Amino acid sequence: MQKGKFITFEGIDGAGKTTQIDALEFWLRERGLEVVRTREPGGTPLGEKIRAMLLADDMCVAAETLLFFASRAEHIERVIVPALERGAWVLSDRFTDATYAYQVGGKNFDPAKVEMLETLVQGALQPFKTVLFDISPEIAAQRLARARAADRFEAESREFFRRVREAYLDRAQRSAERFFIVDASREPHSITEALLTEAQSWI
Ligand code: Z5A
Numbered sequence: 001m002q003k004g005k006f007i008t009f010e011g012i013d014g015a016g017k018t019t020q021i022d023a024l025e026f027w028l029r030e031r032g033l034e035v036v037r038t039r040e041p042g043g044t045p046l047g048e049k050i051r052a053m054l055l056a057d058d059m060c061v062a063a064e065t066l067l068f069f070a071s072r073a074e075h076i077e078r079v080i081v082p083a084l085e086r087g088a089w090v091l092s093d094r095f096t097d098a099t100y101a102y103q104v105g106g107k108n109f110d111p112a113k114v115e116m117l118e119t120l121v122q123g124a125l126q127p128f129k130t131v132l133f134d135i136s137p138e139i140a141a142q143r144l145a146r147a148r149a150a151d152r153f154e155a156e157s158r159e160f161f162r163r164v165r166e167a168y169l170d171r172a173q174r175s176a177e178r179f180f181i182v183d184a185s186r187e188p189h190s191i192t193e194a195l196l197t198e199a200q201s202w203i
Pocket of ligand 1: 011012013014015016017018019020039040041068093094095096097098099100102103143144146147151153154184185186187188191
C-alpha cells in the first residue's frame, strides 16, 4: 500500500516545467512533507547513462522507446516505489505520458507496443496527478533559443512539436481526472499561483 503521492510534469520542450517544479517542491517542503525530486529519462545512475545516449545518439524509434522504458524500470524499482512506500511526494519531470506524446504522437510508434511496455514495467503504477504545461511550439522555441543549444529532441521540427502537443492534449482529455492543464505561455508567477492553488486539493 503506497502512502506517498506521485506527481508528474509534462509538456513540450521549453514549456517551463523546471521553474514550476522548483516552486511546488519548496511549497511542499514548507509544509513538512518529504519530497523526492526526479526526472526521466534519468533519476538513477543507470538512468542518467541511458539519458546521455538518448539525448545524443541517433537510433531507431523502437530502440529509443525501449531505452526510455529501461530507464523507467530502474527508476520505478529503485526510486519511485521506495519513496512512495515511505510516504514521500515524488515529483518527476516527465514519465510515460512523454512516451505517448513523443514516440507515439511525434514519431508514429505503435501505441499498442507502448501499452505492452507500460504494463510490463509499471504494473498498476500510475501518477496520482499529472501537470501538463501547454504552450505553442513557437513560444517554446523562442524560449529555448535564448536559453541553450538544442539537443537531439529539441532540434526536431515545429511540426513534430505540434504533434507532440496534440498527443499530450489528447491524453489529458482521456484522463481528465488525472491531468491538470496550465497555460504555460503566461508569466511564471501567475503559473505558480495556478499550480499551488490546485496543489492545495492534493494534500
Ligand atoms: N522524452 C521522450 O521523447 N520520451 C520519453 O518517454 C521521455 C522523454 C521521458 C528529455 O530532455 C527529452 O526526452 C525531452 C523529451 C524526451 N525532449 N527534449 N529535449 P530534457 O529533460 O532535457 O528536456 P525537458 O524535459 O524538455 O526540459 P527543459 O528543456 O529544461 O524544459 P522545461 O523544464 O519545460 O523548461 P525550463 O528549463 O523551465 O525553461 C526553459 C526556458 O524558458 C528557460 O530559459 C526559462 O528561464 C524560460 N521560462 C520558463 N518559464 C517561463 C515563462 N513562464 N515565461 C517566459 N520564460 C520562461
